[in-house]
Amino acid sequence: MAETVTDEAGRKIELRRVGVVEQMRLFKALGPELSANAAYMQGALMGAAVAMIDDVPLPFPTSEAGLEAALERIGLDAMAVIAKAMERQPERELAVAAGN
Numbered sequence: 001m002a003e004t005v006t007d008e009a010g011r012k013i014e015l016r017r018v019g020v021v022e023q024m025r026l027f028k029a030l031g032p033e034l035s036a037n038a039a040y041m042q043g044a045l046m047g048a049a050v051a052m053i054d055d056v057p058l059p060f061p062t063s064e065a066g067l068e069a070a071l072e073r074i075g076l077d078a079m080a081v082i083a084k085a086m087e088r089q090p091e092r093e094l095a096v097a098a099g100n
Contacts, residue, residue, distance in 0.1 A: 005085050007078035015085055016051040022060065029063050046082045047071045 004014045018026075026048055027035040034040050047070045050058050058074075061067035074082070 003085055005081045007075075007081050009075075009077060011054050011078065012052075013050055013074075013078055013082065014052040015049045015082065016060075018045055018049050022048065026061065026067075029061060030067070031064070034064065043071065043079070046079055046086065047074060049082060049086060050074055 002014070002016065004012055006012055023045070026044060030040075030044060034044075044061075044067055047067055048061055050070065052058060053073065058070055059066070061070050
């Protein structure tokens, strides 16, 4: 899902595709209690999808503290833009698979 979006502050946010293995690593890093919390995991997946902000890399979170630091850096205003981009992901992947 290599896509770049712009938040309300004008920051360029590059998104990465969070595949099955990355999701499993995120579940492992967060533990069973947080991984079972749907609202928390929605935010966690959005945070994990951010690869760069204004050309500064944001590493994939490997712990709860790492995720919280990433989300703090991303900020609440950017989350809506990221969520919209992630909603479009299945459409883009289908178009790419179809050769369009």
